[in-house]
Amino acid sequence: MxxxxxxxxxxxxxxxxxxxxxxxxxxxxxxxxxxxxxxxxxxxxxxxxxxxxxxxxxxxxxxxxxxxxxxxxxxxxxxxxxxxxxxxxxxxxxxxxxxxxxxxLGIDPGLVKDGVEAHLQELLAKHPETFGEGHTLVRREYMTAIGPVDLLLKDAEGKSVAVEVKRRGEIDGVEQLTRYLELMNRDPLLAPVQGVFAAQEIKPQARVLATDRGIRCVVVDYDKLRGMKKDELTLF
The missing domain is CATH 2.70.180.20 (Protein Yojf; Chain: A;)
Structure with missing residues (x-):
């Protein structure tokens, strides 16, 4: 100080x-x-x-x-x-x-996920194909020096994919994933690491920032992952 x-x-x-x-x-x-x-x-x-x-x-x-x-x-x-x-x-x-x-300030543990966000992470870990054909789960909560990445995957070519999961995707989440990627890409056993920002809803500003930094955005359907079908009968 x-x-x-x-x-x-x-x-x-x-x-x-x-x-x-x-x-x-x-x-x-x-x-x-x-x-x-x-x-x-x-x-x-x-x-x-x-x-x-x-x-x-x-x-x-x-x-x-x-x-x-x-x-x-x-x-x-x-x-x-x-x-x-x-x-x-x-x-x-x-x-x-x-x-x-x-x-x-030291290392920040990050936001504690609420029930929906934690369950969304769990469901995506069970369904890594959500992010593309051939994607497989390596580990949930992959620890880095500044906190855990929600999901570490491998794509169909065997390349590393780091996924940050949010219920609502905002700029703070993109910044958080950016810091993880910076560290992970220094590890020769992981690099190159592609970033994916996954959320039920992604704000336009967050999408622009993610795209600028080479991070892929994926909007996920929570109900679909849970195996729930939307009502087929509607008034209009």
């Missing part, structure tokens, strides 16, 4: 720590769209996954602007440059730093 005196420029912190900086700053985003935030006091958040986000004192959890990983951050006195793999740049110009604070 570290608190920098007010006015000191940002410095490199712990690799796995979350970093919170309160500073008067302006922000410019240059990419497919350009955006500018004029000088104001804001909260800058640098997370262990490499993401950088800028927050105001409103809008609940939603940042004013952000850069998702993978990206690289370069720090110089008074300026942060955050660049993603597409070459888009988030430039943060620091006029005055009031607090610069880092804290090691």
């Amino acid at each position: 570290h608190v920098a005196p007010a006015g000191h420029p940002p410095t490199v912190r712990y690799r796995r720590a979350v970093r919170l900086v309160i500073a008067k700053c302006s922000v410019d985003y240059v990419g497919r769209l350009s955006a500018h935030l004029p000088p104001a006091v804001r909260l800058l958040m640098v997370k262990a996954d490499g993401s950088v986000s800028i927050h105001a004192d409103d809008r609940a959890y939603k940042p004013l602007n952000w850069m998702s990983p993978p990206c690289k951050m370069q720090e110089a006195p008074g300026v942060w440059k955050v660049v993603n793999k597409a070459g888009e740049e988030l430039r943060i110009t620091l006029e005055e730093v009031f607090q610069d604070y880092s804290y090691e």
